[in-house]
Amino acid sequence: MNYRHAYHAGNFADVVKHVLMSRLIEYLKHKDKPFRVFDTHAGRGLYTLSANEAVRTGEHAEGIGRLRAAAELATNPLFEPYFTALQPDMEQERYPGSPLIARRLLRPKDRLSAYELHPEEATVLKAVFAGDIQTKAIELDGWLALGSHVPPKEKRGLVLIDPPFEKPSEVEDIVTGLKNALRRWPGGIYAIWYPLKHRETVDALHEGLRTLGVADMVTVEFFREPYSADQRFVGTGLAVINPPFVFAEEAEAVLKALSPVLGSDQGATFRVFAPPPAKP
DSSP states (O other), X not given: OOOOGGGTXXXXXXXXXXXHHHXXXXXXXXXXXXXXXXXXXXXXXXXXXXXHHHHHHOGGGGTHHHHHHOGGGTXXXXXXXXXXXXXXXXXXXXXXXXXXXXXXXXXXXXXXXXEOOSHHHHHXXXXXXXXXXXXXXXXXXXXXXXXXXXXXXXXXXXXXXXXXXXXXXXXXXXXXXXXXXXXXXXXSEEEEEEEESOHHHHHXXXXXXXXXXXXXXXXXXXXXXXXXXXXOOOEEEEEEESOOTTHHHHHHHHHHHHHHHHOOTTXXXXXXXXXXXXXX
């Protein structure tokens, strides 16, 4: 396993994913009962944008760099939780990963379970959350967690599945992992991130998710530019199983606001749709 998110932290895909994730967490907070967030591929939790890895790619300049310069988004209530979660790190030129953003949005009664398989990344993740009684940072394959750690005792929550897509079996792993999890916890909210890069991989993932037979799923896709013949990374997707009833509407509004900020010279497009489940 060679993937290091430090090269990509704060890029346009992180911005889209994390704003949408924050909307899912905010919805869970509408009810007084506690909930748990699971992050199956958590990474190290916090990234330094001046580090060699981030400077080498410069991807954050096209993501969080552009967002910070977009004054019109600072007063948009849909972005408020996200900006609140970023605030402790922005002056230090750091960017929080998914688990730390989620943690900062939790109430005292809520919990986070963050999993990371890579030993070095897991060590840093544990240090980020050292002493935090609301968080479990665990060096473990996130797919194993989906098969054994759900449902949570809280009975409510969100599972973020954010694999690196560096293995040929990634789509199969996602579908198998979701089958195991849905069998144990059919009522959880599951958010599956994927890159818009190889059209064939995206089509295979869409079809694999349809075979789960889930009646309620919303898929969100944001393209900085159209698919490219050289199959470069042009967009980001998030498929949400059991989404809040307001999610599709909020996702439309979020991406409408982000498109002029994050788009390339060719212009950004997006779509929010509910794919029908495959017939049994």
